[in-house]
Amino acid sequence: MSPPEGRPETADAASAARHIPTGKEGSPSSNGSSVIVLPLKAPLFTSWSEQYARLHLEGVEPGSALALTVDGEAVPFQFTGLKIRRGAEIVLKIGFDAGQTRQLVFRRVGAGTTDLSERSLPFAGPVTLGDPVRGLVVTPESPFAGFAGFPMRSELRCSHPLLRSTLVQEGDGPLFTDYRLRYEFEGNRVYALRLRCYKAEAWVEVEEIFGLQQGGEIVWSLNPEKDFTHIISRDRFEGDSQPTVEPLGAEHPRDVLCRLQMPVLSEYFIPNNRGWFAFCDERDESRGMVGILGLYGAKWEEPVANMPELLDKGGTVEWHAALESGVRHWLLYAGPVEKGFSKEEIGPIRPIRPISPADPRFIFHRLHAEFNALRLDEHLDLIGDAAPYCSAAKDGLIRFSRGTFSPRFWASIKSIAV
Numbered sequence: 001m002s003p004p005e006g007r008p009e010t011a012d013a014a015s016a017a018r019h020i021p022t023g024k025e026g027s028p029s030s031n032g033s034s035v036i037v038l039p040l041k042a043p044l045f046t047s048w049s050e051q052y053a054r055l056h057l058e059g060v061e062p063g064s065a066l067a068l069t070v071d072g073e074a075v076p077f078q079f080t081g082l083k084i085r086r087g088a089e090i091v092l093k094i095g096f097d098a099g100q101t102r103q104l105v106f107r108r109v110g111a112g113t114t115d116l117s118e119r120s121l122p123f124a125g126p127v128t129l130g131d132p133v134r135g136l137v138v139t140p141e142s143p144f145a146g147f148a149g150f151p152m153r154s155e156l157r158c159s160h161p162l163l164r165s166t167l168v169q170e171g172d173g174p175l176f177t178d179y180r181l182r183y184e185f186e187g188n189r190v191y192a193l194r195l196r197c198y199k200a201e202a203w204v205e206v207e208e209i210f211g212l213q214q215g216g217e218i219v220w221s222l223n224p225e226k227d228f229t230h231i232i233s234r235d236r237f238e239g240d241s242q243p244t245v246e247p248l249g250a251e252h253p254r255d256v257l258c259r260l261q262m263p264v265l266s267e268y269f270i271p272n273n274r275g276w277f278a279f280c281d282e283r284d285e286s287r288g289m290v291g292i293l294g295l296y297g298a299k300w301e302e303p304v305a306n307m308p309e310l311l312d313k314g315g316t317v318e319w320h321a322a323l324e325s326g327v328r329h330w331l332l333y334a335g336p337v338e339k340g341f342s343k344e345e346i347g348p349i350r351p352i353r354p355i356s357p358a359d360p361r362f363i364f365h366r367l368h369a370e371f372n373a374l375r376l377d378e379h380l381d382l383i384g385d386a387a388p389y390c391s392a393a394k395d396g397l398i399r400f401s402r403g404t405f406s407p408r409f410w411a412s413i414k415s416i417a418v
């Protein structure tokens with residue numbers, strides 16, 4: 001089981017900056033006047049709508065005081081706190097028109113915008129993480145007591161009594177806030193969560209790391225006051241079949257609504273398994289919908305045994321998920337109600353001019369593409385046969401050049417279902 005402490009490494013990310021020299025000449029870590037110039041070209045010969053992307057800056061320490069401009073305009077970015085061989089990981093929002101090259105320029109400034117200091121938070125009662133209105137409510141007894149203004153209830157079941165619970169803010173910046181939530185039971189049994197609460201969207205990335213041993217379980221009522229009347233879901237991501245909209249409170253075999261399946265590149269069909277699902281109130285759809293999307297299939301541990309199961313329970317909707325041993329990743333989402341899409345909107349890549357947060361795709365197609373299937377940051381790393389290189393010029397700039405995308409990579413991913 002992965003240890004709750006320390007920040008886990010994410011999947012391989014794009015890093016055009018991984019060859020930054022670490023000596024005095026041009027190094028941002030040793031030269032206060034240095035500038036990092038990083039050109040990035042749209043991969044796969046197509047447009048990419050704006051999305052969160054991870055890059056690595058070699059020779060840069062996490063939390064360094066840097067400012068970023070993209071094509072001359074100031075753009076917020078944030079260090080995650082992770083540092084691997086490639087360098088310090090950052091997250092920014094970026095998109096591309098087909099064939100476009102965008103120039104990222106990092107400059108040293110007096111104060112950075114990422115705070116990576118760990119801070120223990122008071123946790124004697126319910127606490128709202130993230131946005132005060134759209135955030136996630138957690139309690140010292142269990143982690144899910146409300147989200148986006150909708151009341152919820154949850155219960156941790158363990159054969160041993162709960163000893164303590166702690167809440168720590170691990171990092172904060174312009175894009176998101178990271179939290180670590182930990183429940184400790186007698187007998188060295190632990191249930192820990194990492195929660196990334198995004199600031200511009202009502203999104204919470206959830207990583208569960210658990211070892212409550214035999215009988216450990218979380219029971220989470222997503223609709224205890226019956227604010228939602230219907231469930232929206234789809235059994236696969238590929239194809240043009242529309243999502244299914246079903247009323248809550250109806251009869252189901254074994255009372256099972258569906259199960260949350262770990263994401264895979266090519267969805268295989270198992271009745272009731274879903275890559276995502278959402279809930280809405282058809283009496284007043286202006287209230288929006290709340291949904292869940294499975295994330296990072298390769299990081300799940302014991303994915304079959306740890307597959308969450310949703311029971312209808314008379315319309316109150318209970319999430320039952322094992323906490324014996326393993327790891328799960330998923331995204332908690334809130335936004336406007338979407339029940340269908342046009343065939344023109346299918347696919348992970350959409351041309352957007354000008355680049356903006358607006359995106360015409362069905363929301364769960366978009367989220368699955370950006371987090372799982374065809375990540376922009378991972379395809380920025382497909383540089384073909386020519387190795388990237390950098391040079392430190394007399395003007396103090398560090399410049400990078402990248403190889404062109406190899407056609408054989410294009411051929412290898414054409415069959416990926418998204």
